[in-house]
Amino acid sequence: MTRIALDMMGGDQGVESNVAGITHWFSANKNKDVHFDLFGNKPLIDSAIAKVSKFPVDLCEVHDTGERVIAPDDRPSMAIKRGGGSSMFEAISSVALGKSDAVVSSGNTGAYMALAKIVIGMMGGMERPAIVSIIPNIKGRSVMLDLGANTSCSSTQLVQFAVMGLAIARVMLGLHSPSVGILNIGTERSKGTEVLDEAYKILARARHIKFVGFVEGTDIMAGTSDVIVTDGFPGNVSLKTMEGVIRYLTYLTKNEIENSILCKIGYLFCRKMVSSIKDAIDPRRHNGAPFVGLQKIAVKSHGNSDAIGFAQAISAAIKLAESDFIASISKALLTIKTEPPNENSNK
């Protein structure tokens, strides 16, 4: 049986949305052997459960954490000092103590990462955690990291992120032999910083890694590599740029449709297409990536997740918990460290 700890108080949309998320997950996964430990304000959770039909009561146990919550704007340092007893802290602890196999929260990212790092602990040899996202592209989906946990990374950290990203691509995207590229300002070998050059050298000589070299911003959604490794700063800028472009184009489209009867008619014919494109870029459908480098599985769900998004994050956590995710990363990290340079290293 897979046991998942859920922080019921996290996310902008509150307890009810998270309860609806569990219900939504259950509607599509009736025969899964899963147990949920729900952490949060019991009266609020119970009242939210009472409002929905078909909530899987038998799979769930509620653990009351009273009024204690981590607020969306709490600083990580504050969360560490005063977060004890909160729903997020208790859900993380459940995994740390081995009572659960994975934890899911839509709460404050910085606080979640800081608490997970301390309570669960980093994997041996991992220097820094990273934020990951699943990005749609022309060929399917890719894994991108770091998206903002670190403003600057060493070459060793970038290589560790590559290993992590490849493990995530295997488990979450089901890819047998995923490839990885380093995000740079050009694909030429001479481009970029010394740190990137050093990371390039290490990845190029790692025999078990399918390394495509440097990739550019245009390559992310072209699907040039299955994993894109980057410093947190450009990674964060890139991810938010994507969101911005999609919002801009959505705005232009809506504006045009509103101002033209012809477009309104055309839209009636294209509704299926529009919803199919919306689906492809819907962040809810790609929700739920683990923090990278922890000893156990902690899945981050978007802060603005609704029921569909939270259900997706639960699915991601179960998938990771049922895989050999942590073990395979440890093994891969070890392989890279002990690997001698091979003869074809200078690509």
Add this chain to the structure above:
Amino acid sequence: MTRIALDMMGGDQGVESNVAGITHWFSANKNKDVHFDLFGNKPLIDSAIAKVSKFPVDLCEVHDTGERVIAPDDRPSMAIKRGGGSSMFEAISSVALGKSDAVVSSGNTGAYMALAKIVIGMMGGMERPAIVSIIPNIKGRSVMLDLGANTSCSSTQLVQFAVMGLAIARVMLGLHSPSVGILNIGTERSKGTEVLDEAYKILARARHIKFVGFVEGTDIMAGTSDVIVTDGFPGNVSLKTMEGVIRYLTYLTKNEIENSILCKIGYLFCRKMVSSIKDAIDPRRHNGAPFVGLQKIAVKSHGNSDAIGFAQAISAAIKLAESDFIASISKALLTIKTEPPNENSNK
């Protein structure tokens, strides 16, 4: 009379496209008092001119530079060593010698910048050049820099780029009192690097600068500020991410339309909308931004510019040449240097 030097050999689409660009520009600007100096292989230019009707022969003088060209993949160092006599070099020299008011080239960006920096020279006090682009947004257009000339910048450089960007926004976008923001991984004052923090402090206390603080990737196309200042690395990644998202969505849309008869019908009703959106994001329509920090005006046209793009770059060069662009930047740079901190500096 405004005199523009044109590198006729630059750009992926060659001489004929540049000749067509001049013709296209002329068709919309019949009464402008402009003289063009065309640098390149005279036989090729003449043969391209012979193929188009309505080429404004009276406005143009061809200067033969024979076979000498800068190739798209020439390294900047190589361009400096061996670029003398090439069409790009001669066009730049024409501005440096005061024979032309501005130069336009669609050629090799790195080589163009390196040659311009040496032949024209940097403005007094300016440390590094920057690559600029005009980006469409929900409110109109914005100026973004640096987009890849520098992999990392000092706070002084970022502030100088801000001043340059504001001058470009005034002249090229016609904004009376443009605002500027610093691209970061969050809008909170505490986010980012020390360099960004330092640049923030300087801009926040500059009385004559409308500073909106830190902006994120999502703000670029939301039009939160008229000028976006960034390190070249995230700037380049962001610009190329935009291109990538647009390509991805175009791919999805085409794919859907091809596979559905309903969509094909809908498309007929929406054609005007689609072309209007295409126009809004068409890089040709925003083509032609000057290199930043030079003593004279050197406009970079996209490498893949066609006639429409090249015509747009010519218009941009004329606009800049007819403004007090260089003088106003010098003045603004001086103002910032000598400005005492004001009382409302800590925003």
